[in-house]
Each structure stands twice: as C-alpha cells, then as structure tokens.
Amino acid sequence: MSFLFVIPGPLRELTGNRHEVRLSGTARSVGDALSLLWSECPAVRDRVITEIGEVRPHVNVFVDGESIRYCGGLAAPVRDGAEVLIVPALSGG
C-alpha cells in the first residue's frame, strides 16, 4: 500500500522541507497510515497528535477529501493510494 501525505507549511521544516511525503506500508486505518508518517518524520507526530493520541483540536486531517472527524477519526479505514492532508484549522495566528 502507498499513501501520499500533504504537509502544511509550518511543519515542513520537520519533514526536510518536503511539501509531500509518499510512503509505503501496511495500514488499515488513518491512525496506522499516520504512524508510517511518524516513523519517517517523527517530529511531526507531537505537533499533530496530543499526549492522549487525539488529533489536536485546531488541526484537521482529510483523507481523500473527507475530514476524518466525520468518518471515524483515526480509526477510519484508509485505502491503498489514499491522500492524507494535514491542515491547520481556520484559527490562530
């Protein structure tokens, strides 16, 4: 399976300045897929996920265009070839 992670600007210094990170591995859920990203770019994890393993309240994760908040959260299923978009919510600054 392969996944394309789209990284927001403020986190790119933690991904070697990559806008997109394409990774291969096995994942049954969005959480599994994100774990592949944490393995490749470990500093991204704590910026996106809290200590109790939840996506931070002002961060949105979209999989193939759908916010995971409305389709099962990190437990939502993920398909081979999915695009995972990490986006800061419309707040802050």
Place this chain on the structure above:
Amino acid sequence: MPENRNVTPRNGDVIVLVGTMKGTFILRANKKREKWDAGGPYFPGSAVYATAYDGREGRHRIWAAPHSMHWGGLLRSSDDFGKTWTNPVEANIKFPQGTGETLKQIWQVVPGREDEPDTLYCGVEPAALFVSRDAGETWSLTEGLWNHPQRERWMPGGGGLCLHTILLDPEDTDRVRIAISTGGMYVTQDGGATWRPSNKGVRADFLPDKYPEFGQCVHKVAQSKSKPERMFLQNHWGLYRSDDRGETWKDVANGVPSDFGFGMAIHPEDPDTAWIVPLESDGFRCTPEAKLRVYRTRDAGKHWEALTRGLPQKGAYETVLRDALAADTLDPAGVYFGTRSGKVFASSNEGKKWSMLADGLPPVVSIKAATVSLRRGRKAA
C-alpha cells in the same frame, strides 16, 4: 512570516525577554540602560507565556515556550540570543499517558539554583509542575503535587487552571513554593515528594469561607533573594507581605488605589522594596482613573507611592498581566513592564522615571530581565 532582527549582547548587557500573544522579542541595552535595540519576533503567531534566561555554568541560554493554537506547545532554547532555536523532535513537556491530560499552556520556566545547574522547573496548565535534571533535555511530572488530594477541587481562573509561580528557596534546596490560579499556594520541604497548602491570611472573596486552607486566586508571589523569609503577594483582591517564608500573610494594601492586580516584582537586594501595577477591579481590569501608575513600597508595604514620571496619565486603560512586571539585578535596579496593548516601559532608576521601550507589539504576557554573562564557566550542557 516577518523578517527577524537579532541582538548581539556583550558581557554585562541587560536583556529583557518579552513574551507576547504572537511571539517573543528580545530587547538589549548596556548597563546604563538608556539605548535599546530589539530582536524578534521569534515564533511569530505563537503565544509565549514563559521565557527565562539561564546564565548558570557559563551558559547564556534563553528559554521560550511558544504555544501554537494549531500545533501545541513545547520548550525551545537558544544559545545565541535568538539567532537559532532548538526544535525538539518530541514535545518535551508532556503529561504521562496515564493522567489522561493534555498540555494546555506552559506558564513558567525557572532555572534551578546555582548549585543545581542542570535543574529547571516548569509550571503548566492544567496546574502541574515539571522538573528537568539534565538541563532541559528530559522532563518529568512532579507526581507528589499532581496526586495531591486537593487537586480535584482547584478551579480555573480567567486564564485557565495554571501553575504560574515557582519560588526556589535560596537557602533550603528542598523547599519550593508554587502558586496556582485558582488553588492557592503549596509548599514542599522535601524536594517535591509531598506538598501542603500554605495560604494563611490570604483572602478568597469569591468563596463562602473567606480564608480557606486552599483555593485562593493568587496572581503572583515574589521572594527576596537577600532575605528569603520576605515575600510579597498580589492576590485576586489583596496585597500581602510575609516575613516567615510564606507561612503567614499580612495585608499591606496601604494607600493603593486598588488591591486588585497581577504583576509583582521585588527588589534584587532590598527586601523592603517591591513594585506593583494596581488594576481597578476584576470586573474592569484596567489601570484606575485611566492613569498608568506603578506603585512602589520601600518600607515593606507600610506605604506605597505612585510612580508616574514618563507614564501616560490620561486615557491609559492599560492592563499589566501576572508575568509582565520584572526587575533586573543591577544597582540601581531596572524595572520593566509590558501591557496588554503592546507597550513595554522601563525604568533604570527603580521607578523614578520611565521610558517606553516598545509600542505596537502584540499583547504582552511576560517580561523577564537578566544580565548577560559571557565569561567562560564549566562546560555547560
């Protein structure tokens, strides 16, 4: 993102660390403190409630706690006065998973005593104390305080349930006093293993019992380095002095326009001298009569005098928050404060005359002053 400027302090210079709701700035001057230049903004867009300067063991390290609404908060440090900053892979201040809690904000960073040069303390929201024994590489939750049976009855104040003050007794290395809004003060005498409430004489107007064992909304506490038994306290209504290391407190709101306020600073040498900026009330947290006045006592609170020279005395609806007032360690002492409207004022003569160092900054939430030492010491971590 805005372009950064940097400062290049020399040995003996004074730096003022300005934490704002949208980043950190570093102000620098020589010991005359007449001409200032500025570095920053660092971490633009992130709130920085806590900064610290660690000059122990030959370091000249600045700590800052940027908190992004999106990406959370952590501690970062700079050994070159802001030109470069660490960016830890893992967030360094994290609640253990078993607590079920998440970090909301870092409110205070305090380097340990001179004889514990690799120790740092960190106060956070929700109210908890973290300690590092390896110069900030790793941190652990102080379980003795976290597991205190009274913790479940602490209540958040307007700024959240925060541990905002950490006082390290300069003579007794096992004694630490902390303050929580709203939980009151707690003290340990065994290095953090056990904690007891310590609020005798401190009022809680918002509770049925006006003098409870704990639960006061303490806004800031300052302890004298030269006479550690002397402390001053700015309460949510109430201005106090202690002459016994905080075991008991006496009301010293003598001649102030209001005993409500946040910031509190004590003189680096004279234990009878302290500064505050009174605010009108908890319902209107602005300077009384629209005059920006710092009040100073030189007799341990028997009298307070208004210091106004150089400060606006008309239309000044200003707010100075709990960590936005500080003194340096020079003689005469410099005093600094920042306002929610983004101004920073300074006095190089203990408050006799003030000048504005900065205007138009984001809301100022913290001010720390330090004297830079660039002398070589033991190789620091």
